[in-house]
Amino acid sequence: MKILEFKKDIDNCRFCWMCRHVCTQGRVTGVESHTARALGLLLAAIQRGAREYDESTSERMYQCCQCGYCTEWCVSDYRAAKYIRAAREDIYTDHYQLVPAPVKEALAKIKKNGHPWCVCEENTAKLEPSEGGENLLFIGSAARYLNPKTGEAAQSIMKKLGKPCTLLADEPDSGFWLWNLGAAYPFGLQARLTAKAIKAAGCARLVVVSPADYYLFTAEYGDLLEGIEIVALPLFAGVDMKKVIGDAAYCEASYYARWAGLIIAPGCEGKLFWNGRKSRDTGANLMPTYPEMAKNIADSLLNCAAEDGVTKLVCSGAENYAALTSADTKGIEVVELLSLIDAAL
Amino acid sequence: MVYSEIEDAVGKGNVTTTEADKYVHSVDYYFVPRVVVDRGGEPEQADFIVHPETPEQVSKIMQIANYYKIPVTVWGGGSGSQGGALPVYGGIILDTKRMNKVLAISEISYTATAEAGIIQQDFEWAVNKKGYSLMHLPASISCGTLGGFLAHRGTGVLSTKYGKIEDLIVNLEVVLPTGEIIQTLEVPRHASGPDLNQIFVGSEGCYGVITKATVKMFDLPEERRFRAFMFHNLHDAYEAGREIVTRRLNPSVVRLYDESETESHVRKVLNLDRKGAYLVIGFDGIKEIVDILEKKAVDICMKTAYEDLGAEGGNSWWENRYKFFFPPYIFDLPRSFGTMDTVATYDKMEAVYWGMKKAIEAEFPMCRFIAHFSHWYEWGVMCYDRFIIEEKDVPADHHEAVRLYNDIWNVGMRAALANGGLINEHHGIGIKLGRLMKEQYGPAFKVLQVIKQGLDPNGIMNPGKAGL
Numbered sequence: 001m002k003i004l005e006f007k008k009d010i011d012n013c014r015f016c017w018m019c020r021h022v023c024t025q026g027r028v029t030g031v032e033s034h035t036a037r038a039l040g041l042l043l044a045a046i047q048r049g050a051r052e053y054d055e056s057t058s059e060r061m062y063q064c065c066q067c068g069y070c071t072e073w074c075v076s077d078y079r080a081a082k083y084i085r086a087a088r089e090d091i092y093t094d095h096y097q098l099v100p101a102p103v104k105e106a107l108a109k110i111k112k113n114g115h116p117w118c119v120c121e122e123n124t125a126k127l128e129p130s131e132g133g134e135n136l137l138f139i140g141s142a143a144r145y146l147n148p149k150t151g152e153a154a155q156s157i158m159k160k161l162g163k164p165c166t167l168l169a170d171e172p173d174s175g176f177w178l179w180n181l182g183a184a185y186p187f188g189l190q191a192r193l194t195a196k197a198i199k200a201a202g203c204a205r206l207v208v209v210s211p212a213d214y215y216l217f218t219a220e221y222g223d224l225l226e227g228i229e230i231v232a233l234p235l236f237a238g239v240d241m242k243k244v245i246g247d248a249a250y251c252e253a254s255y256y257a258r259w260a261g262l263i264i265a266p267g268c269e270g271k272l273f274w275n276g277r278k279s280r281d282t283g284a285n286l287m288p289t290y291p292e293m294a295k296n297i298a299d300s301l302l303n304c305a306a307e308d309g310v311t312k313l314v315c316s317g318a319e320n321y322a323a324l325t326s327a328d329t330k331g332i333e334v335v336e337l338l339s340l341i342d343a344a345l
Numbered sequence: 346m347v348y349s350e351i352e353d354a355v356g357k358g359n360v361t362t363t364e365a366d367k368y369v370h371s372v373d374y375y376f377v378p379r380v381v382v383d384r385g386g387e388p389e390q391a392d393f394i395v396h397p398e399t400p401e402q403v404s405k406i407m408q409i410a411n412y413y414k415i416p417v418t419v420w421g422g423g424s425g426s427q428g429g430a431l432p433v434y435g436g437i438i439l440d441t442k443r444m445n446k447v448l449a450i451s452e453i454s455y456t457a458t459a460e461a462g463i464i465q466q467d468f469e470w471a472v473n474k475k476g477y478s479l480m481h482l483p484a485s486i487s488c489g490t491l492g493g494f495l496a497h498r499g500t501g502v503l504s505t506k507y508g509k510i511e512d513l514i515v516n517l518e519v520v521l522p523t524g525e526i527i528q529t530l531e532v533p534r535h536a537s538g539p540d541l542n543q544i545f546v547g548s549e550g551c552y553g554v555i556t557k558a559t560v561k562m563f564d565l566p567e568e569r570r571f572r573a574f575m576f577h578n579l580h581d582a583y584e585a586g587r588e589i590v591t592r593r594l595n596p597s598v599v600r601l602y603d604e605s606e607t608e609s610h611v612r613k614v615l616n617l618d619r620k621g622a623y624l625v626i627g628f629d630g631i632k633e634i635v636d637i638l639e640k641k642a643v644d645i646c647m648k649t650a651y652e653d654l655g656a657e658g659g660n661s662w663w664e665n666r667y668k669f670f671f672p673p674y675i676f677d678l679p680r681s682f683g684t685m686d687t688v689a690t691y692d693k694m695e696a697v698y699w700g701m702k703k704a705i706e707a708e709f710p711m712c713r714f715i716a717h718f719s720h721w722y723e724w725g726v727m728c729y730d731r732f733i734i735e736e737k738d739v740p741a742d743h744h745e746a747v748r749l750y751n752d753i754w755n756v757g758m759r760a761a762l763a764n765g766g767l768i769n770e771h772h773g774i775g776i777k778l779g780r781l782m783k784e785q786y787g788p789a790f791k792v793l794q795v796i797k798q799g800l801d802p803n804g805i806m807n808p809g810k811a812g813l
Contacts, residue, residue: 012672015372015379017424017488021466030396030442030462031366032423038369041382045368050385056363075671 002090002184003043006083010047013040013070013078022069024281025293028300033060036070036080043087053091058098061087063290065297066180067281068259088182103181106288110181114173114190115141116288125151133164136203137233138217140210140318141173143338147318153342154209157237160345166201174213177288179220187220195224205229207236209338211257211264211317218260232257234264234316237341241265244344248312248335249305251282251320264316264337284319287326298327306330314340347413351395351437354405359396359443366394370420370438375428375777376683377747383678384743391418391432396443400518400526400556403439407554408524410437416808417522419550421462421490425497426684427775429549433809441492444556447471451562456515458559461492477562480507484670492555497773498547502666505590505721506597506629507563509771511546518557519545522801526556544796549773550807552800566629569597570639571659573625574650579603580695581649582622583718583726587691588645589626590721594638598627599721600662603698606715606731614674615661621651625662679736681750685757686770690725693765694718698728704760709753711738720770727770732757754778774811782812 017037026035045051061084070080091098109116125148143151158165175190206228208214214232283297305313312333315321321336351360371388372378378388397403410417416436423430432438441462449458459468465486469479482501500509517529529541576582586599602611607623626642628635676682689697702714716730740746758768758781768781783790797813
């Protein structure tokens with residue numbers, strides 16, 4: 001049981017409520033069993049053999065939007081979002097029949113395309129083939145297919161920085177969604193494949209576009225990318241983020257990127273509507289599986305932004321941009337950070 | 346059949362019977378369901394979890410429940426420590442958290458109105474945005490709902506100046522057990538008969554469902570200041586606190602930790618390496634006035650304190666005031682523990698404290714008794730005393746663990762009553778203390794029972810709670 005690695009976290013979270021007010025999904029739905037405490041309570045009983053995984057428990061584990069604010073708020077740093085993801089691994093590996101239907105559908109798409117997004121000519125990033133230099137630019141599936149302008153901006157940034165880079169012609173997926181949805185074994189296979197392709201390019205540095213991919217490469221790939229320096233493109237660009245973002249409100253990349261220590265716009269935290277706001281998570285993590293829930297989360301964030309008089313909202317990551325623009329933006333201009341950086345250079 | 350009727354009343358998606366939902370609504374902050382699940386048992390569960398979004402939907406649920414004689418238990422945050430939100434007779438859990446909007450903020454009348462299912466922190470943030478505070482700031486602000494605090498007469502860390510929740514209420518909307526939606530009078534001070542607010546505040550869901558409330562609002566203070574002191578013993582610190590309050594220096598907070606709690610808990614959470622009783626005082630207000638009040642209070646404290654820890658000592662407490670409630674700082678399983686908050690007049694409280702301490706430690710030598718005094722009034726003070734039993738002394742069988750737990754409560758609370766204290770000050774009665782209500786009230790308990798019978802003739806509203 002993967003959740004046994006988190007026994008201490010689960011045993012401490014199961015009876016505690018101190019992070020309820022920052023639980024994105026719990027606040028938007030008002031459903032008790034969406035909160036870290038409730039999910040910890042269920043897993044504690046499963047760990048003790050008092051309960052088994054069942055359909056409803058499985059569904060709740062997959063409905064966590066993985067924003068990580070529970071851990072961020074906790075004075076003891078208990079890893080609720082991580083044990084919830086670990087539960088997904090247990091469900092996928094040992095109780096596949098309980099994986100919710102929307103998750104199975106997403107996994108089927110991932111099996112076909114390597115990612116859950118729709119692939120069509122008009123919605124694919126127009127990228128020029130590129131080879132050479134010490135940098136390998138890893139675009140990622142979201143920046144290629146979900147918000148192609150992010151992928152195009154990424155390549156443009158590298159050009160403007162005068163950094164020659166290699167683009168993998170048939171860039172394999174990082175495996176983020178496999179990992180996120182608990183498909184441990186397929187993720188392991190994908191990771192090896194992707195690492196092999198990256199290493200074969202012979203570059204010393206991997207410049208990553210997606211914050212989620214950055215986390216995966218640095219934290220979950222183990223030593224597969226040993227010897228390769230991994231950097232996040234927004235930071236690699238070396239621009240003054242305060243100047244780039246200006247007076248706009250800023251939505252930092254949520255979930256795992258921050259756990260990888262990736263604070264993309266240091267000094268812009270004051271612009272985050274945190275502490276008094278309904279959450280700054282965009283719901284991106286639920287787009288492939290529970291799009292309606294993702295939209296409700298994005299709506300909640302945009303409502304708060306609108307109440308605050310925000311007219312321009314910058315977000316980091318193609319997924320976050322897609323999540324926000326799939327909701328009613330209430331007249332707020334939503335901009336993805338790499339596009340701003342590209343324009344600023 | 347019933348499911349269909351409930352679904353018709355609240356809409357699809359607002360009622361659930363899933364295993365996960367029923368399970369998580371069977372454990373609140375009360376020790377008993379916790380030890381049950383910890384030992385692999387299953388606590389009592391509801392049959393339906395219902396999420397109404399309006400008082401009209403609540404009314405329909407109550408009508409259905411009355412017709413079929415189905416118990417209804419109200420669940421706000423589910424963070425009560427007394428078992429008040431547990432569905433001990435099954436039936437319907439009425440989860441209020443979808444009724445969570447801020448409805449009005451009046452900067453003229455200094456009031457704010459919200460639906461009762463709002464998490465208190467959300468309500469606080471909403472008024473903070475305009476430069477105000479509700480000044481109801483308990484540790485459970487992150488998880489408890491406005492309705493929950495009203496239902497059990499909750500309190501916050503600054504209650505000494507701003508009041509408990511029953512002091513902060515202006516008016517309420519309540520759905521009665523028979524389904525009528527009522528509003529109490531617009532203002533709480535009048536001569537139009539008894540105060541209806543105070544019938545429902547503290548009723549713990551037994552008299553109806555609070556669906557909306559208007560509460561007082563305050564300016565964020567120009568100056569907020571804290572200071573801390575060390576005393577050699579509890580009595581000296583207690584007398585200092587009493588003098589500060591009874592001389593009407595109007596502190597925002599007086600918080601006194603006895604020697605045991607200072608040694609064990611304050612040391613751990615605040616890294617304070619001192620022996621004796623630790624006292625925190627605070628003042629809110631206009632700077633010049635705070636200067637004067639603080640000076641007076643310091644003079645009082647320094648008559649007997651052995652150390653002035655200064656603003657740093659006080660600010661440390663304020664900044665970490667909620668840290669005490671996060672694991673691993675909070676007492677929790679595998680220990681057995683209980684918070685026996687009681688309240689008494691000043692002339693009796695020390696006797697209450699020592700009476701409880703001696704009774705518990707004598708009869709249960711494995712118990713550790715610690716206390717702090719956190720909510721002070723013009724006439725008396727509450728004592729937040731706790732017993733703790735280490736894991737090795739807690740029975741493995743959960744029935745035995747609960748039996749021991751209840752025995753300690755009986756001894757402790759009866760010691761409080763015998764010395765002039767009450768059985769609870771701000772956590773409520775729930776299941777935990779229901780058996781002691783008649784002892785405490787004597788013949789006066791009939792009044793509460795008759796109200797219950799009148800409002801809830803079928804006895805469906807949160808049955809088994811508050812001794813009713």
